[in-house]
Amino acid sequence: MKTKVRDVGDVRILDLEGKITIGAGDVELRQRIEESVGAGYNKILLNFGGVSHIDSSGIGELVGCYTTLSRRGGKMKLLNLTQKITDILHVTQLITVFDVYDAEPEALTSFNT
Amino acid sequence: MAVLYFARMTRAAQLQLLSLYENIELVERVLSEMCHSEQIAEETCYWVGMAVREALANAIKHGNKLNPDKRVFVEVRLDPQQELEVVIEDEGDGFNPEAVADPTDPSNLLRSSGRGVFYMRQFMDEVHFSPAEQGGTRLRLRKSLTTRRSE
Numbered sequence: 151m152k153t154k155v156r157d158v159g160d161v162r163i164l165d166l167e168g169k170i171t172i173g174a175g176d177v178e179l180r181q182r183i184e185e186s187v188g189a190g191y192n193k194i195l196l197n198f199g200g201v202s203h204i205d206s207s208g209i210g211e212l213v214g215c216y217t218t219l220s221r222r223g224g225k226m227k228l229l230n231l232t233q234k235i236t237d238i239l240h241v242t243q244l245i246t247v248f249d250v251y252d253a254e255p256e257a258l259t260s261f262n263t
Numbered sequence: 264m265a266v267l268y269f270a271r272m273t274r275a276a277q278l279q280l281l282s283l284y285e286n287i288e289l290v291e292r293v294l295s296e297m298c299h300s301e302q303i304a305e306e307t308c309y310w311v312g313m314a315v316r317e318a319l320a321n322a323i324k325h326g327n328k329l330n331p332d333k334r335v336f337v338e339v340r341l342d343p344q345q346e347l348e349v350v351i352e353d354e355g356d357g358f359n360p361e362a363v364a365d366p367t368d369p370s371n372l373l374r375s376s377g378r379g380v381f382y383m384r385q386f387m388d389e390v391h392f393s394p395a396e397q398g399g400t401r402l403r404l405r406k407s408l409t410t411r412r413s414e
Contacts, residue, residue, distance in 0.1 A: 171287070172284055172316075172324070173284025173285070173287075174284070203313065203316075205313065205316050205317060205320065205379075205382070206317055206320075206376075206379045206382050207376075209378055210374075210376050210378065211375070213373055214375035216373075217373050217375075234309065242366065242378060242381070243367045243372060246372075247372060247373070
């Protein structure tokens with residue numbers, strides 16, 4: 151998995167690309183989020199537009215990071231889910247947990263509402 | 264490192280893998296090649312691949328406990344009726360699928376693990392665990408392949 155980091159105001163955006171799977175992208179996802187929190191960002195937007203696969207380990211890291219950030223008073227939201235990633239969040243019923251957006255401006259605005 | 268036996272004429276592949284996560288990619292490539300050569304629907308290839316990823320991850324992590332000296336045995340078979348069967352065996356201590364909690368239960372929704380078997384059951388028609396001859400776990404995944412890729 152490759153990650154591009156962007157900051158828009160007080161929101162850290164992680165543009166994710168590739169596979170978030172066991173032994174590869176799952177740990178990297180957690181590290182990128184931990185780095186963001188360590189840098190003082192507690193509003194994190196994960197852009198899934200370039201993510202082709204997420205396995206149960208990747209989902210586990212996503213949930214773990216969401217929970218950790220929420221406990222610290224932070225927010226993590228998801229952007230540009232592909233149909234397949236959306237399907238996975240539906241079958242796991244995690245679609246009810248995450249805030250999901252199709253447009254970046256709308257997602258950014260939502261952090262301040 | 265993996266040892267690969269690939270029999271094109273029978274649309275079957277047998278692999279012996281060391282317990283390394285990178286070998287999951289190898290199996291997925293073999294599976295993908297077989298599915299594409301038989302013009303299996305792209306969606307079906309994708310979801311079967313996801314289920315097989317989970318099965319291999321379980322065998323490597325929970326079965327063989329990441330011991331690189333222990334092997335994972337994989338057999339992929341496309342039969343004439345276009346049914347895809349994948350059998351995966353590990354050299355671990357066995358596995359009881361009944362002990363896995365429902366990850367969609369509201370009390371488990373935010374757990375960071377325990378979704379692998381659920382993934383497999385969502386994406387395959389049949390998921391069957393049994394003891395392997397050598398003492399580990401034998402997992403048989405089956406998918407009926409009735410939809411061909413439209414060209």
